Ligand SMILES: Cc1cc2nc3c(=O)[nH]c(=O)nc-3n(C[C@H](O)[C@H](O)[C@H](O)COP(=O)(O)O)c2cc1C
Ligand code: SF4
């Protein structure tokens with residue numbers, strides 16, 4: 038079969054499905070791993086995962102739409118996710134979000150034209166005692182100030198354009 | 200990654216290996232690791248359950264149910280395999296403690312899952328970690344691999360003739376998945392919508408088999424109970440509230456952080472001594488004592504012992520241990536709005552009172568905060584919230600209603616201050632321009 042999976046991803050998938058009495062159980066973590074590799078859950082990725090897991094595409098899409106981290110649209114290379122939930126809000130989480138929006142020139146759930154950054158307002162990411170906090174892809178950034186956020190965005194920009 | 204803090208009043212049980220390099224299995228072994236499970240292997244299942252019952256350990260995930268009791272509900276005989284499920288979905292706003300356990304002491308969770316499994320006659324367990332915690336999933340996967348390599352997991356564990364498997368599982372972002380039956384749906388590869396109860400998971404759980412589900416901190420406490428004895432653990436806390444607990448101090452507090460304090464520690468002391476009080480010359484307005492779903496306590500209601508029963512008596516809940524401190528510069532209407540926005544976003548939409556109620560409350564609060572509040576809205580919000588209580592399939596509906604009722608009742612004047620075109624009196628920093636309302 039033609040595949041969009043790298044050998045490493047395929048191996049991970051083959052291992053994962055053996056850990057449950059039912060193949061389908063591997064679906065949620067597998068969708069996230071596939072998304073990390075491909076960038077988003079394109080039609081072809083959905084079709085391949087449905088086939089590998091033994092479910093219909095509709096069943097897979099039903100699951101995708103439930104989980105906030107899963108997306109069927111491309112995002113920026115660096116997805117900047119700013120928490121504005123209560124612990125972050127009272128310590129300036131919204132200011133961080135607005136600062137990022139201004140700095141990147143995009144709104145919530147938008148992507149910069151060069152495809153480098155996207156921005157997302159997110160719910161609590163489990164960093165409440167180190168608020169305000171954000172995640173860029175999977176990396177946590179905590180005890181943020183607007184100045185600190187500038188440095189963080191600069192760093193990713195450098196990393197992404199070199 | 201996350202900074203560690205300390206305070207002399209801390210009693211380190213679950214956190215005793217934090218910062219000690221215990222993610223390394225040999226280091227964990229040197230710090231008494233995997234001794235408890237070997238002790239448990241030599242015990243009768245009922246003796247394990249009794250020890251946990253005697254410890255007074257109550258679930259750290261929120262509801263505070265007796266852990267030993269929960270384990271005892273699992274039928275002895277079962278045609279289907281039994282399972283242990285560790286709930287590491289940690290998504291209740293204000294809560295960031297399981298993260299530290301996974302980061303610093305992942306083997307203690309594995310050991311807790313194994314001991315729970317031995318007590319109910321399960322042969323395998325799963326550790327479910329929220330998708331955002333990718334670096335913790337990596338730590339946990341390595342810990343599991345190392346435990347297999349040493350022969351602590353798999354066939355014939357510790358030469359006992361018994362088998363036990365532990366696997367990792369990951370989520371992909373959904374608060375509702377933290378609800379126990381929704382977690383099982385998610386682990387079965389479905390949308391994280393809860394199941395109708397009864398039957399309870401102890402009887403019909405994962406893939407239809409009897410299942411014990413516990414929070415990560417609950418399970419990480421278990422090895423310490425087996426080694427130190429239930430009585431020792433019980434004595435650390437207050438009657439019927441055994442042990443210590445990881446309290447996550449956050450919000451407008453001078454020294455935020457995760458502190459392990461005895462059950463029953465005084466909240467006022469927690470805020471002013473442990474947390475260093477309210478910074479920036481501000482004063483305390485309110486505290487959410489156990490994560491966003493718990494009714495707030497006002498500044499004159501905080502002389503309370505932080506155990507499940509005392510906080511309940513004070514009209515709130517100990518919940519998940521997330522203590523969110525609110526100073527007098529914060530607008531309660533806005534705080535209530537942000538809380539409701541969260542529950543509206545996370546409602547799975549199955550029941551009408553939760554789906555429609557959270558949406559209506561959110562919209563009303565948005566209008567209110569923007570200065571368009573009507574006097575009747577205040578009573579309506581309270582009435583609607585009260586009518587959501589107990590009328591939903593899972594407790595998320597209650598989790599949205601309970602804090603709202605407390606905000607409206609305890610801070611009615613603040614709501615009145617927003618009536619009829621009056622701008623929010625707290626937006627002195629200059630109102631930040633509105634981004635589009637979060638898509639859902
Ligand atoms: C909407 C909702 C979200 C929940 N989220 C979590 C969670 O993230 N982590 C957790 O341990 N328990 C969570 N719970 C509680 C679980 O349903 C369950 O009671 C708990 O995991 C049992 O473990 P314990 O007895 O050790 O506390 C949640 C409950 C509800 C209703
Ligand atoms: S209370 Fe809310 S989250 Fe829970 S089942 Fe009903 S709609 Fe879903």
Ligand code: FES
Nearest residue numbers: 120125161164165
């Ligand atoms: S509220 Fe922002 S990380 Fe928890």
